[in-house]
Amino acid sequence: AQSVTQPDIHITVSEGASLELRCNYSYGATPYLFWYVQSPGQGLQLLLKYFSGDTLVQGIKGFEAEFKRSQSSFNLRKPSVHWSDAAEYFCAVGGGYQKVTFGTGTKLQVIP
Amino acid sequence: DTEVTQTPKHLVMGMTNKKSLKCEQHMGHRAMYWYKQKAKKPPELMFVYSYEKLSINESVPSRFSPECPNSSLLNLHLHALQPEDSALYLCASSQSGDLREQYFGPGTRLTVT
Numbered sequence: 463a464q465s466v467t468q469p470d471i472h473i474t475v476s477e478g479a480s481l482e483l484r485c486n487y488s489y490g491a492t493p494y495l496f497w498y499v500q501s502p503g504q505g506l507q508l509l510l511k512y513f514s515g516d517t518l519v520q521g522i523k524g525f526e527a528e529f530k531r532s533q534s535s536f537n538l539r540k541p542s543v544h545w546s547d548a549a550e551y552f553c554a555v556g557g558g559y560q561k562v563t564f565g566t567g568t569k570l571q572v573i574p
Numbered sequence: 575d576t577e578v579t580q581t582p583k584h585l586v587m588g589m590t591n592k593k594s595l596k597c598e599q600h601m602g603h604r605a606m607y608w609y610k611q612k613a614k615k616p617p618e619l620m621f622v623y624s625y626e627k628l629s630i631n632e633s634v635p636s637r638f639s640p641e642c643p644n645s646s647l648l649n650l651h652l653h654a655l656q657p658e659d660s661a662l663y664l665c666a667s668s669q670s671g672d673l674r675e676q677y678f679g680p681g682t683r684l685t686v687t
Contacts, residue, residue, distance in 0.1 A: 496675070504680055
């Protein structure tokens, strides 16, 4: 069965500082990997995705993520955080037909 | 147009009521999904429709009844719900058979009294 672990429930960073959100997955084959962002009471927006090829993936809003097969990780990074980045971030893995499994999420707080 | 719309935004219903949630997309996607999300939890898959046929039912109680009238529309009929069914209900769509990305709607906030 596929699963995702996001070890950090809550992260606080200062505006302008760099950010890294951790994600570890479990899946028997090459997975599809995603990062989604959710503002309070809103739907999910796809930030980026990895299917194959270059292991460093660029997304929207200045985010990037790196797929490391040896570590079963897909960490999300941003070099300089903006106050508007405060939200909940979900890592997800897809491998079974049409089924995506989400991690428990990391809540990002940005302080001035 | 990369938008998935959901109506209503908010819904309050009693345990004996019957109501429906509606989802619509015009991206030509052939797979549509219902998720349930409780506060501070990740979305949980409920149903998947592929080419207007139900392909996945994640053992959802029968008080939730999905319907896909056509490739652009997805409904979720609600009947005899329990207070613990209060949650944010999210609809999503994707190109059928392709997990490349799911587009999510803004959700319907459901409160069962």
